[in-house]
Amino acid sequence: MIADTGTKMIHIGKNTRSRIVSKGISGGKSQNSYRGLVQVHKTAENAYNFSQCDSLLLGDKCGAHTFPYLEIKNKSAQVEHEATTSKIGEDLLFYCNQRGLTNEEAVDMIVNGYCKEVFKQLPMEFAVEAQKLLSISLEGSVG
Amino acid sequence: MLEIKNLHAKIGDKEILKGLSLKVNAGEVHAIMGPNGTGKSTLASIIAGKEDYVITAGEILFEGKNLLELSPDERAREGVFLAFQYPVEIPGVSTTNFMKAAVNAKRKHHGLEPIVAKEFLALMNEKRQLVDLDKSYLSRSINEGFSGGEKKRNEIFQMAMLDPKLAILDETDSGLDIDALRIVADGVNKLKNKHNAFLVITHYQRLLNYIVPDYVHIMYDGRIVKTGDKSLALKMEERGYDWIKEEIGV
Structure with a gap:
């Protein structure tokens, strides 16, 4: 199986904070992709996002892929991303x-x-x- | 209880055990000593059923059953316990949940109902005090962020919970300070009775001051080359392993 999933987080207002936790599990011969879009608009002063993306592999024929997309229009934004893969x-x-x-x-x-x-x-x-x-x-x- | 006859085993092309024989009766404590790389930990792994090894000859009987025909989990449920040299971490799984699953797996195997929650908590409380393990550890993810000493104490705690017939301690003393060593040894001594047996694998005589063995075996090059009582361990400590090499003529 191939799963291509993801999330979108759009910051528009001032001082907005968000946290994304994604947990993927791949078994058999499956491939799992996570795409995470974080958008910070010009108006979003002091926006903060933390994304955590964990992948768990069952066996050695499966795979996991993480693609963070960051579109930042405001320089005061703080955006963090962390990814782990375990087996x-x-x-x-x-x-x-x-x-x-x-x-x-x-x-x-x-x-x-x-x-x-x-x-x-x-x-x-x-x-x-x-x-x-x-x-x-x-x-x-x-x- | 445990009878190993002329066991030969290899990993890949490398022969590690070369005709090892050992007999352990209920109520006995056996210590296995020997230099690095003589196959002590291999022996522990093979008894527990790790699949990396190929048995080329010999047999292992546990209470008359052919142990090599059983899967590792069946062996555990039959009463074989291995205290790991390097216990693994399981994120998100608390010691409580892990032990509950293990205790119930064993009970199911022996035709018993799952343990009642109240009884289980009382058992946990009793056994954790045996190794001086703080209550807070039981709700934490198993071994995650534990110090070396805490991991080893957790192993002995699990051993106490599962009440095995045969317990193998694979270098449980390595990396322990003297206080932790005493706690671990005390725990073992309290669990010792006439129905169970212990196989203690160690490099140092130190542990054997606290867990007094009935027999000491010296392993060299994949075989047990000498067996004696606890004085043999003292002799080893004093003279080193070269003495054994001379004695057996290598």
Whole structure:
């Protein structure tokens, strides 16, 4: 699967602040791209944006790509971007296995931990749904 | 409990274990010492089931079962525990959640219902005090930002939670200051009983002052070349490994 997703953040007013957290998970042979547009208009004095883009890879045949787009028209703006890529490696899986967890249980737990920062912002009912959906879509994704 | 017979193992083309035999009974503490690169950690990894190694000959029996046929997670649920030399970090997963999953995986394997929350919390509280681990660590992401000593204490805490039959400590003493060493050793001593066994891998005699072994094995070039009681460890410390090399004639 190829997913090309992204966000737009447009600063128009003075002293506006924004924060973007993007978490992508790629399994199997999928490729995930994140494009994040941050626009700061001329009128947006002292705008501040922080973008964080994390990617998690399951296995070694998938990939993740991050493309930040910054359009800054006001010199007082402060725009920060941070990106990380991590992989559920063999050492991590072995550690979980050694505590009695199967590969599937381990991946489920690691992925949920990875998404926690986003999930905990969601309303309860939705967070429960999201978690279930994640478990289903991960079934059989690690060989 | 554990019986290793003439074990040969290699990684890639390199033969690391060259006919290792070892027998561990319930209620015993065995220490394995030896110079770097003689295969001590390899042995620990193979018992736990790490897949990087190819077993070319020999067998490992655990309570009469062929251990090499079981997956690493099955071995763990059967009661094999490895305290890692370098424990990994799992971002976003608290020690509490991790332990809950592990404890329940083991219970399920033995046909038990998942543990009741109240009981689990009481168990955690009891066991964390064993290694003097502050309550706040349990809600933090596992091993993330922990110091070396805290990671090792966390390993012993997990061992206490899972109550294994066979516990392997892979250089648990490396990187520990004397206080942390004593805490870890105390934890092990309190967990020791006549139904379980410990395999302690170490470079230094120091740890064995606190965890007193019934047997000390010296490993050299992929084999156990000498076995004795705790006085052997003292002799090693005094004379170094060259003495063993002379004794076995290499």
